[in-house]
Amino acid sequence: MTGKTAFETRYGFARNEVLLSNWRESPFNRWSFQNLGELVPTAPVAATPGSVEAPVRDLSGLLGEKVSIASAPETVAEFLTRSTSDALTVMKAGKVIGDWFAPNMDFGARHIIFSISKSVTSIIAGILEGEGVFDPEAPVTQYIPEAVGSAYADASCRHVLDMSVSLDFEEAYLDPESAFARYRRATLWNPGGGTESLREFILTLQRLEEPHGKTFRYRSPNSDLLGLLLERASGQRFPDLMREKLWLPLGAVSEASIGVDMEGTARTAGGISVTPRDLARIGEMMRQGGTANGRGIVPEGWVRDTTVAGGSAETWQRGTMVHLFPKGRYRNKWYQTGAANGAFCGIGIHGQWLYVDPKMEVVIAKMGSQPVPEDYPLEREIVAFFEALSGMV
């Protein structure tokens, strides 16, 4: 055998070029985001044995239709490519309208959803709340007594759920020397991990002077802490909770996976990988008020609070993401867009979206491998794209 390997031919780089030090960078992320388990430890979340996904459904004609997102009109396919998307699944009124995949992703593949993991974890919190196992208004220390020396000493689970902990921590994705870098090592996502666990790291964090609950501060360690809170409240590991409470009753078809740290703590802030179809199923369940296949998954009141009624506009206005949703709110790790269509969504870095338009009965799951974690102008375009797409299907 001479010349390029099958891998090189497909991806344009060799497998051995993808390392723990560069896996989130372009072009390597076009492969690695579908293969997190080859880079870090992961735990499986199995679907019902024997489940088979319904055949891929081409988006066909829709891909050639024009949308006017940027200055010049472009086709749906052109926008998906320009936005470095990997996959798109669109549902309308509970039915899959179609799927799209970039050449670097196959139907049936899992893809990391980054911070949509937070939204998924929050659903488990809602389920456990409904069971009386988890109290979102309880102090963090009720479940994690050793949080007493940390920023969370006087925070409630509600602050954690709504990202309003007054946490002294900057989400500096690209600075290798920050506390964020220490966080990345604790998650095992960057080289040099394995000495400080995620739990240990989180409990070293300290608070700002401002009271909790006042400002929307997007800080991922809160969401890893949420996973720990649920584990402590239930006595079950998060991957087991996710399987029993969500994955099986939802009728998810494919195994999900979730990154774990050096002692097995799940990366509930960003480490979940699922297929686009299963991601869309989560959105559809939320659109249906917490029901899937005629079965209640999470209380309807919790869904309503999360997607419509809850959250503080004031807190959101004091945050840094107001540019994306000027009339938005953030509740239980879901974004209410504040748009007239009542849309809500989960968002992950590098182009992960789960967008639900209740008015049009549309659910859109989009996965991507954008070269940079955050790209505000593109994010605004993606929202506009979803709004346009919802009206086209």
Next chain:
Amino acid sequence: MTGKTAFETRYGFARNEVLLSNWRESPFNRWSFQNLGELVPTAPVAATPGSVEAPVRDLSGLLGEKVSIASAPETVAEFLTRSTSDALTVMKAGKVIGDWFAPNMDFGARHIIFSISKSVTSIIAGILEGEGVFDPEAPVTQYIPEAVGSAYADASCRHVLDMSVSLDFEEAYLDPESAFARYRRATLWNPGGGTESLREFILTLQRLEEPHGKTFRYRSPNSDLLGLLLERASGQRFPDLMREKLWLPLGAVSEASIGVDMEGTARTAGGISVTPRDLARIGEMMRQGGTANGRGIVPEGWVRDTTVAGGSAETWQRGTMVHLFPKGRYRNKWYQTGAANGAFCGIGIHGQWLYVDPKMEVVIAKMGSQPVPEDYPLEREIVAFFEALSGMV
């Protein structure tokens, strides 16, 4: 929630006690051997989507029958427990006679098979040989030119396949300061890895003065190198080869997984995890001369060479495992026991066995979590147990 977690109740220790530094030790290995992916990076080897395993079949009466392995008779169940076994699946004439699981393992779970991975990898070599893609008699440098400065400079693939490379490397499982420890780090199986790849490590190894091919020297890096040889010969990654060439045609029911190093090189020497049923399927295919479900998987001539005809008794006699099989031979990473029943097997540390008795038409897959990697007296007892069991089913 107070008191023990579900995990602690089941396993007797907490999940966060299991670390990269102790996962192969008892009691942690009673869980970790079924969950390698939570400790190190792994690549999946998917089965046919929708495959479902036939229901578990109790070994029932057989478990209470007496065997005389040690000084006093004991029941089959007692022996399985005494040998710290996790699972047993027995087939006779192509049919599953029954399964047994220790309380720490569920039906359907994957378990690491350690060095039976070598035997599986060798099957892929046999398949690629049959396709004319891989030549076992070729020099290693034909596929890996950069091996020229290493022990493998003048070794053939045959030497690699038969563990007769004159390699200056001691398989010191428990010494933390040895070259073996450097190997463990390169595999990512011990803390401190991520700076030297498996390939880089292997190609630093040097040879002894003795010619290649003379003495059976069990050195695992040879078997990791075999995976690299197959990747170079085929231009495909090992997990893809294993799926396409073996897992799908074999009719394996469950996803397998294989550990990978910092650059994605598969741990073909020891990193494969499979279910007991799928492991038994491999044995049955070998018993059937390379055929499964009426379909040729690997050439019959290769199976015959591997399990009956090939290998050097002289080379074996000069090795250190002669105590286990006094009349044995080692060919293509399978052991010919040399017993009258013509039995052959694959063996992995900590109690992993795939034993085939062609005369009695019996296949036995046994998984374990023995406290120490190697336990010669127990290994001899296990062989005696298999011989007894083959006559009882």
